[in-house]
Amino acid sequence: MRLFRLAKIITVSLRFGLDQMIREHAANTRFGEWVHRLLPARQFAAPRGERLRLALESLGPIFVKFGQMLSTRRDLLPLDIADELALLQDRVPPFPSHQVLEVLAAEYGQPVSEVFKHFEPEPVASASVAQVHFAVLPDGTEVAVKVLRPGIEPVIAHDVALLDTAAFLIEKLWADGRRLKPREVVQEFARHLEDELDMMREASNCSQLRRNFKDSSLLQVPEVYWDFCAQRALVMQRMVGTPVSRTDALRAQGVDLKALSRAGVEIFFTQVFRDGYFHADMHPGNILVAANGQYVALDFGIMGTLTDRDKAYLAQNFLAFFQRDYKRVAQAHIDAGWVPAHTRVDEFETAIRAVCEPIFDRPLKDISFGKTLLRLFQTARRFEMEVQPQLVMLQKTLLNIEGLGRQLDPELDLWQTAKPFLEKWMSEQIGWRAFIRHLKDEAPNWAATLPQLPRLLHRALASDAEERAAARHAELMALQQRRNRWLIALSVMLAGLVLLDLLKPYL
Helix, strand or coil, X not given: CHHHHHHHHHHHHHHXXXXXXXXXXXXXXXXXXXXXXXXXXXXXXXXXXXXXXXXXXXXXXXXXXXXXXXXXXXXXXXXXXXXXXXXXXXXXXXCCHHHHHHHHHHHHCCCHHHCCCEECCCCCEECCCEEEEEEECCCCCEEEEEEECCCHHHHHHHHHHXXXXXXXXXXXXXXXXXXXXXXXXXXHHHHHHHHHCCHHHHHHHHHHHHHHCCCCCCEECCCECHHHCECCEEEEECCCCEECXXXXXXXXXXXXXXXXHHHHHHHHHHHHHHHCEEECCCCHHHEEECCCCCEEECCCCCEEECCHHHHHHHHXXXXXXXXXXXXXXXXXXXXXXXXXXXXXXXXXXXXXXXXXXHHCCCCHHHCCHHHHHHHHHHHHHHXXXXXXXXXXXXXXXXXXXXXXXXXXXXXXXXXXXXXXXHHHHHHHHXXXXXXXXXXXXXXXXXXXXXXXXXXXXXXXXXXXXHHHHHHHHXXXXXXXXXXXXXXXXXXXXXXXXXXXXXXXXXX
16 A cells, blocks of 8 residues: 555646656756656646645645645745745645535534535635635534545555655664654654544644633634534634735734734743643634734644743753853753753754854744754764654744744844843743642642641651661561571581481591
8 A cells, every 4th residue: 555655646746747846956966867767757837836746636635734834934945935835724625525424424413514504515625635715603603614535544654654655764774864853753643644634632622722821912813603513524713814925905904013923922931831721723724813913823723732840841942042042052952851961062052053143133934944954963963863753733833933024024023022021931940930830739739638647647657667677577578587597508507417427437
């Protein structure tokens, strides 16, 4: 099955002329030389961006998601390709309406007409894994119904298997493969894809994020209607807004795009450092802007989580970067085990400074994060830095946030926008506020434990006395055993001597 899928990938690539793009952009590489020798030059009527988009759509969900991520990186892509890939965000070809009705009828055990007061057969959005229809509940509530694509599970399973095979080959054939942990990265990606295939999990993700941002002035999250949710269908509040990518329409509505870009950064850091729970698929197709200027979150299939240790480590590194304290950054990496313990801090500090110093005090539009990431990767190779699979989704989300900020406000200073928030968060974690908060958090436990202290102390002392007595008894028994062994040895020696004395006349 993997060979069949691999053959399809090669066939689709040739059909849409992706080999010609390799000829153009990888001519000086060994792979490009092979393509040049094996495949003839061809001409295509459709532009290269359109051909790439159509190829990704033909190859399925994982490739569509890859294109979605690339579409936010306009600083890394030619504009014609970026514009075409942007169409993958909410314009993936839908599946037929009769299949939608069949899926819902199978989930509810009755026709759709008996579940909803009204159901729109035409989808309003179609994505790589599911598509969305508007409907009306029996009580008149307007909702959005997200339905999983039929037969999507085996396609994703095959693609993940291919990715795992590719990751295995990278580990075996590339010197840096093992350090980059590609198989662990694929496993992390597969876990999030598995979550996307269960609408009940997505419903719980949505509910949690809504609870985290209850009464927030920054972000709206739809309400979930649990009575109508199932494994292949998610029913949630219908949200109204303008796609965040339509900047002209937002300006016409009087939305302050600079304030909107700053709010996006604040939402991201709030999710990461306050909650340790963040929307990990924040491409523009999943975000609306309400009439009052609030963000509206959609599509909760991929969510990321961070432990307290991850949050503290990330916050310390962010702040150290902002303060240009590169020695602290280097030491934090060594303490976390991300680089070997034998790494010289001063050398690592110098390397980080060379990469990061040029990006400060410059607006976002003047920063080439592509070159910065490349130089960081080179630094990682030099110091044997290990990729952290648990943070892959966070890295992807940070790229999305950067692309969104660039689109809304090219002058946005990402660092200065985030620095006050992080400083406040760190003061709450390690300052006197943190001490008071920990006291309040532990107060209920202390209230329950204090009355029991005399009994617990008596039990501990009694247990300690019993342990000491048992240890003393074991020590005496061991001493007695050693004495017995000596007595037996002496008895055997004396018996031998007596026996020799008796046998002496006969010897």
